[in-house]
Amino acid sequence: MTPFDAAVYADRRRRAAAQAAAAGLDGILVTPGPDLRYFLGYTPAADTERLTMLAIPAAADGAGDPVAVVPRLEEHDMHLGAVGGIETLAWSDGEDEHAVAGRLLRPEGRYAVSDAAWALHVLGLQRALPASSYAAVTTVLPLLRAVKSPEEVARLAAAGAGADAVFDEIVPRPFTGRRERDVAADLDALLREHGHEQVDFTLVCAGEHGADPHHEPGDRVIRSGDMVVMDFGGLADGYGSDTTRTVHVGPLTDREQHVHDVVRAAQQAGVDAVRPSATCQDVDRAARAVIEDAGFGEHFVHRTGHGIGLTTHEPPYMVSGEETPVEAGMCFSVEPGIYLPGELGVRIEDIVVAFPSGVPGLADAPGAAMRLNTSPHEVVVVE
Numbered sequence: 458m459t460p461f462d463a464a465v466y467a468d469r470r471r472r473a474a475a476q477a478a479a480a481g482l483d484g485i486l487v488t489p490g491p492d493l494r495y496f497l498g499y500t501p502a503a504d505t506e507r508l509t510m511l512a513i514p515a516a517a518d519g520a521g522d523p524v525a526v527v528p529r530l531e532e533h534d535m536h537l538g539a540v541g542g543i544e545t546l547a548w549s550d551g552e553d554e555h556a557v558a559g560r561l562l563r564p565e566g567r568y569a570v571s572d573a574a575w576a577l578h579v580l581g582l583q584r585a586l587p588a589s590s591y592a593a594v595t596t597v598l599p600l601l602r603a604v605k606s607p608e609e610v611a612r613l614a615a616a617g618a619g620a621d622a623v624f625d626e627i628v629p630r631p632f633t634g635r636r637e638r639d640v641a642a643d644l645d646a647l648l649r650e651h652g653h654e655q656v657d658f659t660l661v662c663a664g665e666h667g668a669d670p671h672h673e674p675g676d677r678v679i680r681s682g683d684m685v686v687m688d689f690g691g692l693a694d695g696y697g698s699d700t701t702r703t704v705h706v707g708p709l710t711d712r713e714q715h716v717h718d719v720v721r722a723a724q725q726a727g728v729d730a731v732r733p734s735a736t737c738q739d740v741d742r743a744a745r746a747v748i749e750d751a752g753f754g755e756h757f758v759h760r761t762g763h764g765i766g767l768t769t770h771e772p773p774y775m776v777s778g779e780e781t782p783v784e785a786g787m788c789f790s791v792e793p794g795i796y797l798p799g800e801l802g803v804r805i806e807d808i809v810v811a812f813p814s815g816v817p818g819l820a821d822a823p824g825a826a827m828r829l830n831t832s833p834h835e836v837v838v839v840e
């Protein structure tokens with residue numbers, strides 16, 4: 458991905474140090490994956506069994522000296538790859554890498570660790586410092602990456618525009634007589650054509666398969682009369698897209714149109730609920746209320762949304778019980794659905810940004826959500 462300015466990464470590390478202090482932690486241990494990209498702009502060529510870890514010490518004023526523990530043979534790559542440079546502590550094969558890393562930590566310290574850290578390393582640190590303790594970063598600092606800068610929102614908007622272009626190009630193609638997996642392969646190729654370096658999912662769920670929200674596309678042949686749920690996304694220039702539209706092959710029945718209308722109204726209600734002072738669960742409640750009032754409550758079987766950024770699924774979650782306030786710059790999906798077993802499914806999903814301001818190429822929307830997907834919300838009839 459195109460790196461941001463070095464100052465962006467340094468600022469993120471300072472904010473993280475302050476958040477860790479506020480949470481009563483001794484620091485944050487960042488391992489390869491989205492967290493390391495976020496704080497260092499660096500991705501090792503391969504995430505192997507050798508320990509790579511950025512230690513960000515907690516500091517109430519944000520000042521501190523993050524140090525990256527790195528395998529000696531990759532030290533040069535890290536200095537080239539990390540944006541703005543970083544102090545490193547290299548270890549060599551044959552050394553106890555966890556004892557080396559432990560020199561940066563407080564023996565009785567409590568640390569947040571990247572969700573994707575290898576158990577091998579967390580257990581190794583625990584062995585090196587038996588009185589230390591560790592917690593998954595999204596459980597103790599769930600909002601670490603949740604509020605996006607205007608530059609990040611612009612990347613998410615570009616990814617969303619790419620996904621919308623994919624929808625525009627798929628709907629004129631024939632559906633009847635093709636297998637779910639054929640349409641899914643088209644979505645994969647189109648996402649790559651439209652700027653995605655990574656495709657995370659291309660769900661194509663025809664007819665009764667639509668009732669399974671995470672149905673894997675298979676050999677089911679698409680027929681006239683099928684509702685077809687298409688949910689696809691991935692990473693474009695490092696940032697995620699994720700959108701769902703439900704199309705129909707040929708004319709709809711009244712019942713199909715009704716179910717689609719209810720989901721569309723629920724999706725709109727969820728977007729409209731993004732207001733100052735709203736919490737994440739308010740978004741879920743607003744969308745769910747529309748579906749419950751229409752008598753389909755038991756058939757809306759998942760949360761209303763999830764955050765998106767350097768990954769396609771991350772905090773915050775739009776779910777009952779989530780009392781986190783919606784903040785300006787949070788980006789998340791609003792994706793209610795109705796799933797009727799043995800019959801059909803309908804889901805509509807857009808990524809939205811809360812209260813954007815100063816985003817290049819995007820109008821300011823103080824006090825409201827702005828959609829980053831603009832594919833039509835009315836049901837599109839395909840052939």
Ligand code: ZN
Nearest residue numbers: 682683684713
């Ligand atoms: Zn039908």
Ligand code: ZN
Nearest residue numbers: 688699700806
């Ligand atoms: Zn999706």
Ligand code: ZN
Nearest residue numbers: 699790792806
């Ligand atoms: Zn989603």
